[in-house]
Amino acid sequence: MGTMGRSESGLKKGPWTPEEDEKLINYIQKHGHGSWRALPKLAGLNRCGKSCRLRWTNYLRPDIKRGKFSQDEEQTILNLHSILGNKWSAIATHLPGRTDNEIKNFWNTHLKKRLIQMGFDPMTHRPRTDIFSSLPHLLALKDLIENPEQAIRIQNEAARLNNYLTYILQPPPLPPPDLASLTFPPPLQESFIQDSVAFGHMPDLMTTSCGRGQPDGSWNTNTGDASSYEGAQTWSELQLDDPYFHEIA
């Protein structure tokens, strides 16, 4: 198209320049944003009000926290997503300095992928049980079976998968939270968000995130003793962060 970043109305689109940012910041610092629709003209910007609002709320606002999400923040997002679903703005109200857009991006590019790798349905936060989602795991297992040198590993894996399947076939330790009794706002108690037993069925990224656990990337010390997995009730006990789960995903 020949509009080169301009809309039908001649307004600029696309990435913001430092000069535009400066104009927007200066204007809002002096006058507040007021009507977003009126702002661009008043601030001398050739943008639509919507673009200005987005730029301000997602990037220029002084209280924005930038940089990597902490483990606590990750866990909070995961917990809240399990009750709220894709209500990014609601989730953002519990993460000071984070925007809904940032959280949404972080979810889509990191957390969702990680849950899928771990065999969870990212929408329900429960283990996936459909055959197609298990196919990669099954194919990987077939590979292992065809390789006699890995017999011991297979034996261990069988025990792991047995536990995994046992878990899948069990009801969660606690029923899902009673959504009707949860009102938003007022905000949830932070301790509830991060520690509540209501999230007991969910993976704990504090203990299952990539690269944590065995610092040398080796198998868990339980490796080789299949019986040690018997009776595993929680995700952290199941060691779904084992390199193998990433390997076969």
Place this chain on the structure above:
DNA sequence: AAGAGCGTCAACCGCAGGCGA
């Protein structure tokens, strides 16, 4: 060295809801 493929994230689009006239 180069280009294909992939991941990330800022920004856009369309829609829904709130509100005043």
Place this chain on the structure above:
DNA sequence: ATCGCCTGCGGTTGACGCTCT
């Protein structure tokens, strides 16, 4: 009741940078 305006939200896109081959 309904119309139009405005804002906020969630899904999606596309540019850019990095990695892999």
